[in-house]
Amino acid sequence: MSGVLSSSIGRKVAMAASAFFLMFFLLQHFAINLTSIFSADAFNELSHFMGTNPAVQFALQPILIFGVVFHFVMGFVLEIRNKAARNVKYVKNNGAANASWASRNMIYSGLAILAFIVLHFIDFWFPEINHKYIAMLPEDPNRYYGELVHKFHSPVRTGAYVAAFAFLALHLLHGFKSAFQSSGMSAKRAAKLETISKIYAIGIPVGFIIIALFHHFNQ
Amino acid sequence: MKLTLKIWRQKDANDKGQMVDYKINDVSPDMSFLEMLDVLNEQIINEGGEPVAFDHDCREGICGMCSLFINGEAHGPDRGITTCQLHMRKFKDGDTIYIEPFRAKAFPVIKDLVVDRSAFDRIQHQGGFISVNTSGNTQDANSLPISKHAADEAMDAATCIGCGACVATCKNSSAMLFVGAKVSQYALLPQGQVEAADRVRNMVAQMDAEGFGNCTNTGACEVECPKGISLDNIARMNREFFKANI
Numbered sequence: 001m002s003g004v005l006s007s008s009i010g011r012k013v014a015m016a017a018s019a020f021f022l023m024f025f026l027l028q029h030f031a032i033n034l035t036s037i038f039s040a041d042a043f044n045e046l047s048h049f050m051g052t053n054p055a056v057q058f059a060l061q062p063i064l065i066f067g068v069v070f071h072f073v074m075g076f077v078l079e080i081r082n083k084a085a086r087n088v089k090y091v092k093n094n095g096a097a098n099a100s101w102a103s104r105n106m107i108y109s110g111l112a113i114l115a116f117i118v119l120h121f122i123d124f125w126f127p128e129i130n131h132k133y134i135a136m137l138p139e140d141p142n143r144y145y146g147e148l149v150h151k152f153h154s155p156v157r158t159g160a161y162v163a164a165f166a167f168l169a170l171h172l173l174h175g176f177k178s179a180f181q182s183s184g185m186s187a188k189r190a191a192k193l194e195t196i197s198k199i200y201a202i203g204i205p206v207g208f209i210i211i212a213l214f215h216h217f218n219q
Numbered sequence: 220m221k222l223t224l225k226i227w228r229q230k231d232a233n234d235k236g237q238m239v240d241y242k243i244n245d246v247s248p249d250m251s252f253l254e255m256l257d258v259l260n261e262q263i264i265n266e267g268g269e270p271v272a273f274d275h276d277c278r279e280g281i282c283g284m285c286s287l288f289i290n291g292e293a294h295g296p297d298r299g300i301t302t303c304q305l306h307m308r309k310f311k312d313g314d315t316i317y318i319e320p321f322r323a324k325a326f327p328v329i330k331d332l333v334v335d336r337s338a339f340d341r342i343q344h345q346g347g348f349i350s351v352n353t354s355g356n357t358q359d360a361n362s363l364p365i366s367k368h369a370a371d372e373a374m375d376a377a378t379c380i381g382c383g384a385c386v387a388t389c390k391n392s393s394a395m396l397f398v399g400a401k402v403s404q405y406a407l408l409p410q411g412q413v414e415a416a417d418r419v420r421n422m423v424a425q426m427d428a429e430g431f432g433n434c435t436n437t438g439a440c441e442v443e444c445p446k447g448i449s450l451d452n453i454a455r456m457n458r459e460f461f462k463a464n465i
Contacts (some may be wrong), residue, residue: 008395008433009423009460078433082391085432087324091225091238092317094291095390098442104390106435178436184458187450 016182019175023200025064030204033211040145043051047144051128051158072114079107102174109171116164123151153216161212165205172201220246220307223315224259227270229328236328238317248308252295253285253382255307256318272331278303280445283380286387287332288319291445293384301382301445321387325394325429327426338429339397343381345377345425346418361409369407376404378446383441385448391432398426398439399452406459416463423460 005011032050036043050056095104102109125145131137152158176197181190221244229236243259250258253275260270276284285302289295295305310316318332326334377400385396402419405411411418434453441450 007423007460008393008427008431009457012433012435013457013461078435082393082432082435083285085324085392085430086322088236088322088328090288090291090319090322091227092291092319093288095439097292097296098388098439099437103435103437151398169224172438181436181450182434182457184454186454192455 011074012182015074015078016072016179018067018074019179020183021067022071023172023176023179025067025131026204027200030207034207036145036148037214041156043148044142044144048139048210051132051144052139059118068117072110075110076108100174102170103178106171109167112164112167114169116160116167119157119160119164123157149215149219152212153219155216158212158216162209165208165212168208169202169205172205173198176201220310220312220314221256222246222310225315225317226332227319227328228271228331229320231330235415238319246307248306250288250307251303252289252305252307253303267358272329272333273335275303281380282302283382283445286321286334286336286383288317288321288387290317293321293388294382294445298442299445299447301380304445319432321383323383323386323392323431325384325392325431326383326386334383336381338431339381339383339394341429342394342398342412342422342425343401345421346405346414347405347422349405351410352412357375363409365408373404373407376400376407376448376452379404379444379448380446382445384445386431387444388439389432389434390437390439391435393434393440394426394429394431395434395453395456396444396448396450398422399454399456400448401420402456402459403452406455415459419456420463423456 032043032046035046069202127147132139152161177190177193180193181187185193221242224241224243225238226241227236240261241259243255243262246255246258253273256271256273263270274284274286276282278285280301283301285294286414287302288292289302289324294300295309297305297309317411320326320328320332320334321336325338326336329335348418376408379397379400381397383397386392386394389396402415402422406415435449436453438450441448
């Protein structure tokens with residue numbers, strides 16, 4: 001691992017690999033959350049499966065946590081190294097002339113997402129871990145929908161989630177295509193991904209925003 | 220045209236350097252940017268000052284010597300050109316123009332606007348060539364069929380003049396467009412494929428050792444490149460690097 005990560009291209013590809021994994025996870029997370037709009041029972045059933053299945057809990061969950069931590073740590077490492085590669089800044093630098101805001105500010109959209117993940121863990125993950133593994137409370141397969149709806153009662157929390165999803169869209173607008181290019185996909189083929197990239201980068205966060213607003217206003 | 224120029228002045232590599240303001244009158248819109256700097260230097264010399272040092276050579280957009288970061292962009296606001304091909308008609312009377320050297324830790328300033336781009340030479344020395352004995356017994360070029368597509372792509376990559384605009388404009392000071400072009404121009408041709416693995420490994424290692432940053436695919440390099448070198452070359456370098464290390 002350290003051998004691969006010692007080269008600039010190795011670090012770039014590792015960043016892309018963790019991005020692919022996180023984007024796949026995001027898609028399945030969205031698919032499960034979407035069911036909460038249509039059927040409380042379906043959402044409860046899927047959440048209960050994800051929350052109690054040993055393969056999900058003890059194999060996929062640690063991999064996911066590793067993927068999240070790796071992506072953030074590598075993002076910070078790359079940002080620090082890249083800043084160090086220009087020790088004297090330009091007095092005037094017109095970055096907007098040749099690259100999008102999203103592509104130039106991945107660290108800031110990433111930091112906003114990191115802040116959101118902390119909030120999300122406090123809201124859902126820590127209580128879940130406490131329920132199952134610390135307090136050892138009896139399992140109720142029908143508790144998930146109620147917990148979800150309860151969290152979106154607060155307009156402040158709902159607003160924070162909406163803002164975080166907007167930053168997620170900005171991050172994905174560059175990140176989706178970038179992951180393919182880093183993996184060696186030619187720019188011509190990557191250009192064909194433009195539509196899929198925009199559908200994913202805007203569609204998933206907007207979908208999450210709709211879910212949050214639906215539960216906020218539907219109580 | 221009357222212009223205000225804000226130019227980076229730095230006595231030598233150890234000097235801290237600073238922006239200095241100059242007023243220049245009677246600039247013709249037909250002058251090239253470098254000719255305007257020539258006129259400025261005559262003015263400075265006549266006033267007993269030290270002329271502004273800047274790189275230039277062919278003044279035909281071929282050699283890649285002229286650098287300059289003008290109003291926040293490598294080679295100025297125009298596209299597909301070097302600074303010597305930038306004309307003053309692109310500016311307006313009364314404009315203030317910022318002129319800075321290409322900035323990167325791997326491109327240290329030697330004096331004023333002149334930077335040391337020998338890091339590119341050292342990368343080239345690690346494999347930016349083909350070790351073929353071409354003295355005598357030269358084969359007919361057509362004995363090795365090469366597809367038109369591959370030949371065109373190799374030629375496009377080979378048009379890189381190593382000016383360093385990609386590094387200067389990249390927010391990460393990455394040299395991957397330059398190295399990608401040099402790797403690609405040989406990787407696409409059968410003569411270059413023989414040494415492809417060593418080439419990409421060694422050139423990437425040298426690129427990293429020189430202190431260039433990591434590419435984050437913003438695409439700014441492709442936009443500012445005077446020769447329109449495509450991002451495809453970076454993707455190809457990544458693929459070549461994979462192949463060489465598997």
